[in-house]
Amino acid sequence: VLSAIAIVPATPLLVPELAGAAAAELADLATAVLAGAALLPPRWVVIGTADTDDVVGPDGIGSFGGYGADVRVRLSARAAGPTDAVADFPLCxxxxxxxxxxxxPEADAQVRVYRGDHDADTALKMGRRLRAExxxxxxPLGVLVVADGANTLTAGAPGAFDPASPDAQRALDDALASGDIAALAGLPEQILGRVAFQVLAGLTEPGPRSAxxxxxxxPYGVGYFAGAWQP
Incomplete structure (x- = not known):
């Protein structure tokens, strides 16, 4: 039974050891993300994107070593110990x-990873199938969506500046804030986490009870949103 949904950005800057001097600037974001995730029950299904479709966890451990600090993480309390081999977890x-x-820390999490190039119809269908499961x-199961908006919102952004991105980001933020799944289904390619948000749309048809x-x-030209939905 789906009981709660949290939406967070896919940024390693949430982790203090990686944020460094930026941690103070990102304190409001981190507080919001933690508040949203705390609403989830002890079983999580995580939705994110990467280069290939995959299912990850709940066994094994991962590390943020590729992002600058060997911070170890686990998807369940029964996952391998700190001396065991580290799996190649996607960022989500x-x-x-x-x-x-x-x-x-008592929660079990399974991560459903979706390729970022699926079309909208496919993503919606995958969301419907996941909801049936x-x-x-x-x-009670909670869903955690880990995905970013556009990374082209300023000249200094990772993807440089795309003049179409601010409108696309505003549409995404408004859709997530209001639970507008039709708007999520129509997201443009500028949104990095488009497929994850469209899986969310299919999962929650005809829409959440509240958002x-x-x-x-x-910050840094990348669109971040944190929120909570009640299905």
Whole structure:
């Protein structure tokens, strides 16, 4: 049974050891992200994107070593110990594991990773299939969406500046703040996490009962949103 949904950005800057001097600037974002994740029950299904479709966890451990610090994370309490081999987790799984350790260390998380180039119809169908699977579970399950908006919002952004991006980011933020799944289904390519947000749209048809914005902003030219939905 689907009981709660949290939406967070896919940024390693949430992790203090990686944020460094930026941690103070990102304090409001981190507070919002932790508040959203804390609303989830002890079983999580995580939605994110990467280069290939995959299912990750809940066993094994991952590390943020590729992002500058060997911060170890786990997707369950029974995952391997600190001396065991580190798996090659995608960023969405690393973020989920870090959040789990911060707000609900007893939780089990399974990460559903989707290729970032799926078309909208395919993403919506995958979301519907995932919802049917969740609805067959007897225990409450929470969904954690780990995805960014546009990374082309300023001249100094990782993807440089795209003049179409500010409008696309505003549309994404407004859709997530209001639970507008039709708008999510129509997201443009400028949105990095487009497929994850469209899987969310299919998962929550005909729409969530409520949607709450906890944070929106674009530090460093990348669109970040944190929020909570009630399905």
């Amino acid at each position: 799984a690393l973020i989920a594991g870090w959040l789990r350790g911060q707000v609900r 969740i609805d067959r579970a007897s225990d 709450k914005e906890l944070y929106r902003g674009a």
